[in-house]
Amino acid sequence: MLEHFPFYLSLIVIIVLLIMLANKIKVAYPVLLVVAGLAISFIPGIPVIRIDPELIFIIFLPPLLYEAAWAISWKELWHWRRIIGSFAFIVVFFTALSVAFVANHFIPGFSLALGFLLGGIVSPPDAVSAGAILKFVKVPRRMSSILEGESLLNDASSLIIFRFAMIAVATGQFIWYEAALSFSWMLIGGVGIGLLAGWLFMKAHKYLPTDANMDIVLTFVAPYMMYITAESVHSSGVLAVVSGGLLLSNKRHSFLSSTSRLRGVNVWESLCFVLNGLVFMLIGLDLPEITAGLGDVSIWAAIGYGALITLTLVIARIISCYGAVFTTLIARNFITVADTRHPGYRSPLVIGWTGMRGVVSLAAALSIPVKLDNGIPFPQRNLILFITFIVILLTLLVQGLTLPFLIRKVKLPDFDATISEEEADLQIRQQLSAHALGYLRTQYATQLNEHAFLQQLARKWEDNSALQLDNGITTAGKAVYIDLLAQQRQWLLLKNSREKTFDEEIIRKHLVYIDLEEEKLRFL
Incomplete structure (x- = not known):
């Protein structure tokens, strides 16, 4: 051998x-x-x-x-x-x-x-x-x-x-x-x-x-x-x-x-x-x-x-x-x-x-x-x-x-998708941002007024733009963001279980995005 x-x-x-x-x-x-x-x-x-x-x-x-x-x-x-x-x-x-x-x-x-x-x-x-x-x-x-x-x-x-x-x-x-x-x-x-x-x-x-x-x-x-x-x-x-x-x-x-x-x-x-x-x-x-x-x-x-x-x-x-x-x-x-x-x-x-x-x-x-x-x-x-x-x-x-x-x-017919993959992806982005923004404003209203990072996060979700994290994030702000990510994850899993015809691959992609966001916090 x-x-x-x-x-x-x-x-x-x-x-x-x-x-x-x-x-x-x-x-x-x-x-x-x-x-x-x-x-x-x-x-x-x-x-x-x-x-x-x-x-x-x-x-x-x-x-x-x-x-x-x-x-x-x-x-x-x-x-x-x-x-x-x-x-x-x-x-x-x-x-x-x-x-x-x-x-x-x-x-x-x-x-x-x-x-x-x-x-x-x-x-x-x-x-x-x-x-x-x-x-x-x-x-x-x-x-x-x-x-x-x-x-x-x-x-x-x-x-x-x-x-x-x-x-x-x-x-x-x-x-x-x-x-x-x-x-x-x-x-x-x-x-x-x-x-x-x-x-x-x-x-x-x-x-x-x-x-x-x-x-x-x-x-x-x-x-x-x-x-x-x-x-x-x-x-x-x-x-x-x-x-x-x-x-x-x-x-x-x-x-x-x-x-x-x-x-x-x-x-x-x-x-x-x-x-x-x-x-x-x-x-x-x-x-x-x-x-x-x-x-x-x-x-x-x-x-x-x-x-x-x-x-x-x-x-x-x-x-x-x-x-x-x-x-x-x-x-x-x-x-x-x-x-x-x-x-x-x-x-x-x-x-x-x-x-x-x-x-x-x-x-x-x-x-x-x-x-x-x-x-x-x-x-x-x-x-x-x-x-x-x-x-x-x-x-x-x-x-x-x-x-x-x-x-x-x-030329196989595609019975599966009522909307294109790009449209489904945009829909998830918009709905996920709206869900997280609503949770942030209702559950963390005081912290939102006190922390610049959370205000930046809210603006990011408002216009669905890319989040630019900096090293100035506080421990309290990081804890709030982790909880928000957990809420997003639970929302995605719930949507996947409720909507039987929605493509799970799109859901999984956004679950990976959330995992990556959480992983980035380890280096901030």
Whole structure:
């Protein structure tokens, strides 16, 4: 390991350079990283990379899921809960079922149980790939919210399918009532453990004498504790991290200081930047080891099987997207749905094309044991590994490179915004200034007449101009300003919870502004 340390350092430098190039040429960086890893693996003398699945599941997956849970809007997640739930569970199961029948029919030696195993591996789309692509094109807010929410939950559902299929392959039988009980425990236990752990960490942040550095360290510990605890009692570690992360994210302003929030965002963004880059680079570097284990299956036949499964995944997802629209059109006659407007044919097509696969699929495939408990080699293990790699490569290259073109070509309608982002931003500025000014004049009328700083602050809010703080601020004036900022923060959070259709991204931006204002006071 130590002798290869310079190689791993150079990989990080290469990753940074490739992501710079990806941003320059407006290509999703996972595509370049996988291709670069594949190219590097053929250079003579390059160390052979053997990816330990436990490394990905334990080291990589919890922090990446946790960061995604902190980034997503709980309001948007709840608003689109039905469509997100159907994509994360029903569509994943339908996709796995489709792969199972296709593999059983067309790939020699594949039983239905092995087909389900393969389906569980390749069914979840990768959130990082879709997110990296969508940042180069403008899509309606609802679409990005659905994709983000789906990506948080589909890993859990696919890994549950994978576990049950592993049991069926190993034992040769499938007892439905035992599977139902196990499935229920994985869901309920995972969510329960995540919420309990999240609550405990929230209390630790709130009542222990922590500073910003300690708070950030605790946020690193949290996802690993949630994941390991849940997995140790055979429930879903993924759901534990997601549920715990959502709880802490939604309550962050009640237990973290502005300093902890601002520093934490920067640290976590840097960490996940490195982790995501390493994962996709390692996918490409691992190809020689995967290819070497194909045995009697020719490389071209294996590529053909991979292309067939990829086509099955794409078709199943597109069918599911249009099926979801059809179901919503029927359901709106009986229940209240998130939106009654018809999305047309374009939106389901784009969502159906966002099915790039990635790290979870590869980790699941690598976690297949080499031998069964009775010592017999695990059937078709090497072919499953190779097919998984081909699926990842093809979906990243074909769908990843063509998705921006497709989005621009179909010209998606934007049902979300009744006013432009600029108008919404100006509206928040004006209303927030009016709220703070009214609070200042009613609660601190005496101090307003005595302190020049507060008078300057009042003028700033009157004309909505930029605040120019100087070093002459008094301790009393600073205390009043901190209370005013707290009032602004509470007003924003209340507005966000009351107005269900208002874009939470605008609210979050102004919460950051308030955090920055509070942070500036430390240096005055």
